[in-house]
Amino acid sequence: MTTITYREAVRAALVDALQRDDRVFLVGEDVGRYGGTYAVSRGLLEQFGPERIRDAPLSESAFVGAGIGAAIGGMRPIVEIMSVNFSMLALDQIVNTAATLRHMSGGQVSVPLVIRMATGAGAQLAAQHSHSLEVWYAHVPGLRVVAPATLADARGMLWSALQDPDPVIVFEHVALYNDKGELPEGAGAVDLDRAAVRRPGRDVTLITYGGSLPKVLAAAQTLAERGVEAEVVDLRSLRPLDDATITASVRRTHRAVLVDEGWRSCSLAAEISARLMEQCLYDLEAPVARVCSEEVPIPYPRHLEQAALPQPERIVAAALATMGGR
Amino acid sequence: MTTLDREPALQRLHEMVRMRRFEEKTAELYSDGKIRGFLHLYVGEEAIAAGLMPLLGAQDNVVSTYREHGHALARGVTARAVMAEMFGRVDGCSRGRGGSMHLFSTAHRFWGGNAIVAGGLPLAVGLALADAMRGRSAVTVCFFGDGAVAEGEFHESLNLAALWRLPVLFACENNQYAMGTALERYAAQPDPCRKAEALGVPARRVDGMDVEAVSQASAELIAAVREGQGPRFVEFATYRFRAHSMFDAQLYRSKDEVERWRERDPIASFEARLRQRGWIDDAARAAIDAAVASEVDDAVAFADASPWEPVEQLLRDVTTPRAAP
Numbered sequence: 001m002t003t004i005t006y007r008e009a010v011r012a013a014l015v016d017a018l019q020r021d022d023r024v025f026l027v028g029e030d031v032g033r034y035g036g037t038y039a040v041s042r043g044l045l046e047q048f049g050p051e052r053i054r055d056a057p058l059s060e061s062a063f064v065g066a067g068i069g070a071a072i073g074g075m076r077p078i079v080e081i082m083s084v085n086f087s088m089l090a091l092d093q094i095v096n097t098a099a100t101l102r103h104m105s106g107g108q109v110s111v112p113l114v115i116r117m118a119t120g121a122g123a124q125l126a127a128q129h130s131h132s133l134e135v136w137y138a139h140v141p142g143l144r145v146v147a148p149a150t151l152a153d154a155r156g157m158l159w160s161a162l163q164d165p166d167p168v169i170v171f172e173h174v175a176l177y178n179d180k181g182e183l184p185e186g187a188g189a190v191d192l193d194r195a196a197v198r199r200p201g202r203d204v205t206l207i208t209y210g211g212s213l214p215k216v217l218a219a220a221q222t223l224a225e226r227g228v229e230a231e232v233v234d235l236r237s238l239r240p241l242d243d244a245t246i247t248a249s250v251r252r253t254h255r256a257v258l259v260d261e262g263w264r265s266c267s268l269a270a271e272i273s274a275r276l277m278e279q280c281l282y283d284l285e286a287p288v289a290r291v292c293s294e295e296v297p298i299p300y301p302r303h304l305e306q307a308a309l310p311q312p313e314r315i316v317a318a319a320l321a322t323m324g325g326r
Numbered sequence: 327m328t329t330l331d332r333e334p335a336l337q338r339l340h341e342m343v344r345m346r347r348f349e350e351k352t353a354e355l356y357s358d359g360k361i362r363g364f365l366h367l368y369v370g371e372e373a374i375a376a377g378l379m380p381l382l383g384a385q386d387n388v389v390s391t392y393r394e395h396g397h398a399l400a401r402g403v404t405a406r407a408v409m410a411e412m413f414g415r416v417d418g419c420s421r422g423r424g425g426s427m428h429l430f431s432t433a434h435r436f437w438g439g440n441a442i443v444a445g446g447l448p449l450a451v452g453l454a455l456a457d458a459m460r461g462r463s464a465v466t467v468c469f470f471g472d473g474a475v476a477e478g479e480f481h482e483s484l485n486l487a488a489l490w491r492l493p494v495l496f497a498c499e500n501n502q503y504a505m506g507t508a509l510e511r512y513a514a515q516p517d518p519c520r521k522a523e524a525l526g527v528p529a530r531r532v533d534g535m536d537v538e539a540v541s542q543a544s545a546e547l548i549a550a551v552r553e554g555q556g557p558r559f560v561e562f563a564t565y566r567f568r569a570h571s572m573f574d575a576q577l578y579r580s581k582d583e584v585e586r587w588r589e590r591d592p593i594a595s596f597e598a599r600l601r602q603r604g605w606i607d608d609a610a611r612a613a614i615d616a617a618v619a620s621e622v623d624d625a626v627a628f629a630d631a632s633p634w635e636p637v638e639q640l641l642r643d644v645t646t647p648r649a650a651p
């Protein structure tokens with residue numbers, strides 16, 4: 001076991017990919033000389049050179065589109081977009097090109113592209129740098145969307161994503177980069193298809209992903225102290241969703257609380273809630289509950305930012321409410 | 327070059343010192359935790375805002391970026407309102423909701439710090455379009471960095487403004503870097519003026535470290551735009567003395583390079599010039615420092631005394647309240 005941060009785990013995954021496959025290269029704004037906006041790629045320029053660690057101009061649409069072109073041309077690009085907010089400038093290339101080429105070409109052209117981007121709030125970066133727009137991409141057929149929430153997934157998902165023949169978007173929540181923990185030696189690729197039960201429990205299922213996982217685990221701990229055994233499901237894959245793991249858990253616990261840093265309306269939580277209605281309505285003993293961000297652009301001051309986001313206390317309260325307010 | 331008269335020259339010096347001290351204070355306050363989030367300082371680039379902004383009238387529009395404290399102050403937004411905004415307090419110019427990167431003041435037709443690089447350019451085109459369609463003689467000045475020139479929105483906006491002959495002055499603050507990437511490392515054609523010209527917008531390069539050069543060139547360009555000659559592009563060659571934001575190890579440039587530019591400090595060099603002209607002495611210079619120090623102290627005290635917005639108001643200002651039917 002080695003002690004490592006989430007940031008270092010992502011970096012280790014990048015190094016591994018660059019060493020194992022000479023078609024892999026990293027491109028994005030300030031990935032090279034600056035060392036990466038969140039210092040993820042620090043040192044890689046020195047190690048792999050400017051051909052494979054490419055600083056891009058402020059041209060999100062162009063360098064994402066170039067990543068798509070390089071992917072269909074036989075490379076395995078990893079495109080880094082500084083934040084999901086800036087990925088809006090590349091939305092056309094991601095949604096209208098990357099996601100559609102395979103289908104429009106009648107199956108001739110696959111796009112083995114990996115796009116990494118930071119997401120989420122918590123650092124008081126205000127309303128143009130803090131949003132969780134994962135669901136925009138999870139809406140789109142042709143894309144695969146994953147959200148590593150643990151060190152093992154930060155280390156393992158990148159390689160798995162590179163093995164995927166289709167575009168994969170990897171969301172790294174900014175609040176996770178400094179998380180520290182143990183990573184087994186030789187940790188490697190992981191299964192991208194399955195959600196994971198991060199804590200077993202029999203009374204209520206808490207379903208979440210990405211940066212909300214630590215908050216949900218904290219809530220589960222509080223609930224345990226109050227005699228409620230919560231099961232915590234980490235979605236890991238936001239598209240496709242692992243219905244089997246989600247519904248199996250809810251069938252056991254009969255209660256579900258969905259925790260999602262996206263806004264409630266049209267959220268991933270909304271989608272999962274609909275699936276629970278479709279697939280296990282008669283197993284439920286309480287209405288499905290959702291803890292999402294408040295419907296406001298993320299405000300700058302800390303107290304308002306924190307009030308806008310899901311918090312352990314709100315998760316605990318929602319879980320207790322499904323238990324009849326115990 | 328024609329020089330400024332004595333009074334305006336002293337005012338420009340005062341304004342630059344004011345911006346500098348204000349921002350140096352905010353850097354301290356950042357370390358104290360009073361200011362959070364991203365903080366992008368304008369230190370080194372003050373001559374641009376100080377030289378250009380006094381040429382604008384109340385009807386004119388200003389569109390800015392996340393590096394906009396100097397723009398807002400020079401436009402007339404009070405130091406109190408800017409500081410309170412950076413503290414996140416309710417008396418801030420954006421009620422605390424925006425912070426350092428999102429200063430707004432409609433009273434000053436200051437249409438925001440925009441933290442999406444190049445995001446302000448289309449907005450400026452639209453403001454100018456409205457003025458043109460309403461027959462107003464206003465000018466819209468749009469500030470952006472050199473990095474923005476790489477974005478599609480730069481090209482699309484200049485083309486549109488030229489095509490429709492709109493009254494926009496596109497003011498590129500070329501501080502040689504987009505975050506940690508040097509201009510020559512991200513632009514195959516590193517001369518932004520040639521790009522503007524290619525899009526049909528007459529362009530001019532100006533020394534952005536010299537407040538008098540900025541002032542003179544801007545006056546000519548603004549006059550041309552106001553007369554209805556269509557948009558103009560100006561590149562102010564400048565340099566940021568400090569890190570890109572407070573999270574920047576500055577691995578991408580040498581201390582020597584920073585030192586070389588610091589020798590051309592817009593404040594020190596202008597002060598030396600004014601001393602040569604005999605327009606300022608030690609006492610007058612000390613008086614500027616004292617006035618600025620007390621204004622900044624007052625702004626900090628004001629910001630610190632301003633309340634936090636109650637959490638109950640979290641959801642306000644998402645949409646516009648409707649009058650009751």
Ligand SMILES: Cc1ncc(C[n+]2csc(CCOP(=O)(O)OP(=O)(O)O)c2C)c(N)n1
Nearest residue numbers: 086393441442443471472473474503504505
């Ligand atoms: C669309 C978009 N992409 C990336 C960023 C991240 N970012 C913020 S400032 C910046 C550098 C911009 O450089 P420049 O336009 O030269 O302005 P300067 O900071 O030098 O004043 C970058 C890459 C952003 N805010 N918006």
Ligand SMILES: [Mg+2]
Nearest residue numbers: 471472503504
């Ligand atoms: Mg710049």
